[in-house]
Amino acid sequence: xxxxxxxxxxxxxxxxxxxxxxxxxxxxxxxxxxxxxxxxxxxxxxxxxxxxxxxxxxxxxxxxxxxxxxxxxxxxxxxxxxxx
Numbered sequence: 001x002x003x004x005x006x007x008x009x010x011x012x013x014x015x016x017x018x019x020x021x022x023x024x025x026x027x028x029x030x031x032x033x034x035x036x037x038x039x040x041x042x043x044x045x046x047x048x049x050x051x052x053x054x055x056x057x058x059x060x061x062x063x064x065x066x067x068x069x070x071x072x073x074x075x076x077x078x079x080x081x082x083x084x
Contacts, residue, residue, distance in 0.1 A: 012057065
């Protein structure tokens with residue numbers, strides 16, 4: 001099983017491949033110039049930042065539960081209590 005610590009050390013292309021093969025898409029939000037896709041992989045959440053203007057994935061990162069972006073997610077879905 002992949003841990004979040006292990007996942008976080010991988011290069012972007014390996015993260016993306018793993019998410020598309022083993023992750024579950026949860027939802028997408030618009031955040032400034034990005035479409036941010038939220039995925040569940042094993043027992044942790046991952047954000048994929050897609051820049052549509054440049055047609056590329058710019059960042060794949062573990063969900064930062066202290067970030068103000070959490071409001072966009074929690075307004076639309078019910079997240080588990082332990083990550084709110």
